[in-house]
Amino acid sequence: MSETATATECLSLLEEAVEEVAPGSSALRHRETAAPTLAYVADIARFLCELKSWSKEVWRDSVVAYLEGVDASHWEAVGARFKALCEARFKEKALDTWGEDEDPELKTACDVEFSLAYGGKLLLHNTRLFLKCGRRYGICGKNGVGKTTLMRNVANGKIEGFDPGLCAVYVESHADDEGDEGELPVQEWVMRRPQLAARGKVDDPSDALSLLRGVKFSDELLGAPVSSLSGGWRMKLSLVVAALMDADILLLDEPTNHLDHKSVQWLTQYLKTCRACCMIVSHDTKFLDDVCTDIVHYENKKLVRYRGNLSMFVEKVPAAMSYYKLEDTHVKFAFPQPGRLEGINTTTKAVLRLDGATFTWPGRDVPTLSDVNVKLSLGSRVVVLGANGAGKSTLIKLIVGENGPDNGECLWRHHNLRIAYVAQHSFHHIEEHLDESPVNYLQWRFGKIIDLEYLNQRLAELKRRNEIRGFEKAPDARPLPFSFEKIMGRREKAGVIEYEVKFVDRPERQNLYIDKDRLDAVGLTRQTIEFDMLVAARAAGIDLIPCTTTELQAHLDEFQLPREFGTYGRIRGLSGGQKVKLVLAAAMWNRPHVLILDEPTNYLDRDSLGALANSIRDFGGGVIMISHAEEFYKPLCNETWWVKDGEVAVSGEAANKELKVGKKKRATKAKEEQKSTGSTNEEIKIVVPKDFWGKSLSKKDARSYEKAAKKRDVALMRKILQVPRGKTMPGAPELGDGSVDGS
Incomplete structure (x- = not known):
């Protein structure tokens, strides 16, 4: 055990050091003159001993330098001996566990x-x-x-x-x-x-x-x-x-x-x-x-x-x-349960399929993957196995949509499906934001409701694919009848997704429903992707949550990234495991139906791995993972996709279990989502009032009013209800004084 240093003891040790090193020192010959300096040096030494500070540089600058004034010839040697005596007396004698005497033949x-x-x-x-x-x-x-x-x-x-x-x-x-x-x-x-x-x-x-x-x-x-x-x-x-x-x-x-x-x-x-x-x-x-x-x-x-x-x-x-035991952990990650998908009532029904896909990397003569047929459901727990370079990550990128197959459109996914993807080199998600805090990064990414990072990545990949094909727009694209202004809605008709398009300087009654392929062909891919993401975000209730520091930090807390790192720290200063927690938190913000993890065990400590395993086990959506850690994936996964020699062999099947559907985020009084194709107005319940004169509307006028209300066409709503100019509508104050809502 170490003793508590006092100024008197330190002064005694200092005098002992002077006696040993320089018996004839001027500090001893002129004790009265040197006494104040020696007492001051002893007090500084006492303070350093209490701090347990034993750095040579600190002692030289804070203690030994003052001794030069009392003995210019021996002050360095006296100071070194003084420090050694203080260490011997006051330094905590920690048990040496390093085995210095072991293996003497080793350098x-x-x-x-x-x-x-x-x-x-x-x-x-x-x-x-x-x-x-x-x-x-x-x-x-x-x-x-x-x-x-x-x-x-x-x-x-x-x-x-x-x-x-x-x-x-x-x-x-x-x-x-x-x-x-x-x-x-x-x-x-x-x-x-x-x-x-x-x-x-x-x-x-x-x-x-x-x-x-x-x-x-x-x-x-x-x-x-x-x-x-x-x-x-x-x-x-x-x-x-x-x-x-x-x-x-x-x-x-x-x-x-x-x-x-x-x-x-x-x-x-x-x-x-x-x-x-x-x-x-x-x-x-x-x-x-x-x-x-x-x-x-x-x-x-x-x-x-x-x-x-x-x-x-x-x-x-x-x-x-x-x-050794992943399940033996007190750490928890809070994975939100996904929302309902139209037409998906069991955990075994496919929400995503890849049919006959072949992919060849540019510059390679042999396809990396050939004739791939896989499907995914909400009950899937899939591990993708294979040697390095076999094409596991390539397969994942085909599923996510980052890579396009050689043989056309082979990917089908439910039009309201939300996917979270944590890539193999997961830090690329945050590498452009290293000098920001995790909260600032999330505000940039989700501040406009949609996932801005995913949008940019998707557009960059589509541009790359178009450049490889040698054109920006389809050469036979049939032009739109008028100048495009914005997309206002979406529907499914005969299995085809169509978007309600409003045109510049045209009333909304002239809106047209146009299929996605045609919009993509005329260069409106970004607009369709943004609208799809907006619909998905609203279906998850993301639009109801303000991207404030408080809300985002609360989300980071659920992934064990506390305030000192999430709000006040910089991403650059996070450890590898903490960066993975940030990437996971960002991936789960939009309450995905499918979680895709490429090498999820990298960087995480054992407690965090246990938390991740427990969260995946309780998650209500589908999971695909690439992993070489058998102890991690074996207890979790019921399906295996073997990637070898360009082929994918599937074994196992999705579990038929209770369908877990979470409520919308922060949605108070949120009702069960109605069957819909995902229009942004799909959850607005319109109550049709009587007209300005108290008469009930005909069925035709009531339907017209509901349509106008969903589109927020205030002018048309006032016209149907026969509201005179300058008058407000009792019981329907949202109609105001006749001004038009431009939303």
């Missing part, structure tokens, strides 16, 4: 004591980091404690006392950005990495080729542009570059993200034979068990080392059992 990679802060938040305080080459340390702790920040500071040499001569290589959970060289073939791209040039590792390409072959890069893949590779293959590229660096310290942040089973086996074997000291952040328990020789755990802003793998660590720290 010490680093032995430092430091503190670490980020964004004004203290992450680690006066903790030790002692690492030996050849050992593999798993870094464990909850999301937000600073695991990634620690790794980045070690990689950048920003840890106090860290040897600048050590080579530390940091491999993040997403592969290197290919930048302007994305079209280069794989092998050439690897050899052009600037970090290899800096280490003089680019002379002999045979080492790079050997490693690329070792992770199963075929001749076709070696010649393919890097930009065409899947996330798993890009991660392998990052690992190959790191291996070529021959680092002293290899830092791996979620290295198994996107990797299939065989690639994880290769990585495990490579790390076991690697001479470097490895620091690994991962939530893959089996991987940590197979690889780690030590576990470094965050405990009360300290790093505590436990010898052995994750299983041995859990035996010593039973509270960490959540690393």
Whole structure:
């Protein structure tokens, strides 16, 4: 136990230091003159001891510098001895768990004591980091404690006392950005990495080729542009570059993200034979068990080392059992239940189908997917399996609509279906908003009711597809009869979706219902997509919720992103797990009927993974996920889509269970949604009053009044009710004094 420092004790230690280092010091010969300075220095030292601040720089600037005035010859040596005596007396004697005497034949990679802060938040305080080459340390702790920040500071040499001569290589959970060289073939791209040039590792390409072959890069893949590779293959590229660096310290942040089973086996074997000291952040328990020789755990802003793998660590720290049991968690995510879909009365009826779809990436001769036939219902819990590069993410993008099939329109989806998609590299959802708070990002995205980010992505993809086809508009597009002004409604007729179009300088009685294909052909795709999104948002009740800081933060709270991060923090400062929580919260804002997750287990800690699993289990909509984590998907999924050699094999079927339909968000007195095609006026109940003179309207006039009221055509409503100019309508004040409502 440490003692509490006092000024008297510190002064005694200071005098002892002077006696030991400089017996003939002027501070001793002229005690009366030096006494005030020595007392002042002792008091500052007392304050630093109470703060438990033992930084050499702080003591030199705050304490030792004052000693120069009393003894110019010995002040640095006296100050160093004084600090050592204070540490011996007052510094807390923490139990050393690092095993310094173990494995004496191994080289010490680093032995430092430091503190670490980020964004004004203290992450680690006066903790030790002692690492030996050849050992593999798993870094464990909850999301937000600073695991990634620690790794980045070690990689950048920003840890106090860290040897600048050590080579530390940091491999993040997403592969290197290919930048302007994305079209280069794989092998050439690897050899052009600037970090290899800096280490003089680019002379002999045979080492790079050997490693690329070792992770199963075929001749076709070696010649393919890097930009065409899947996330798993890009991660392998990052690992190959790191291996070529021959680092002293290899830092791996979620290295198994996107990797299939065989690639994880290769990585495990490579790390076991690697001479470097490895620091690994991962939530893959089996991987940590197979690889780690030590576990470094965050405990009360300290790093505590436990010898052995994750299983041995859990035996010593039973509270960490959540690393094995996903369901054993106190963390909860609040997934909203989806709204009702017209004509969908069971959880087994299809809400989305892909019929006979074939897709080929530009520049490739062989289709990635051929003749794909899959369907999805509200009871579906689908896992998409296959090797890296087999086409799993490509299949998902066909379903979402980001990619278009080679053979025309093969995708059918219910016209009111709402889909939430969290992509493989989920951070691309927020990468343009890193300097904003999560609340500001949500305000930008949903402030106009529709999902602005999804709209922009959809339009960009349609533009790309049109450019590939070589035209902007259909050459045989039949023009509209008048100049387009806006879309006012939507209906389904004979299985075809038609939009009610109002024209410029034309009364609403001349509105026409025009099918979607024709509107798309004349360049009105954006308008139809915006209207569809507006209808979907209103059906979910999104239009009833103001995008205020209070409302949005309440939503973020449901995904365990508290106010200090959601309202006052910046996205740039969030950990990987916290960013995933933000992306999930954004995806669930519009109460989707279908949730699509590409590698959902990346970045999340075990508690958060358990919360996600429980939320998916209780969710009332359909779920598709791509995952290599069997412990996560196996208890949840009842259907499997195997992607191999360009084909998709389906096994299992959707569960027939109770249909869960949530109410509209914030909707008080909300009635059950009526059968409808999704017109923006579909839930407005019109009460037809008597005319201005008290007479009942004929059936024809009543129908005309209802139609005018739904369109908010005040002028026509007044005409039908025979309201004289300048008069108001008793019982119907919304008719006002005759002014026309332009909405």
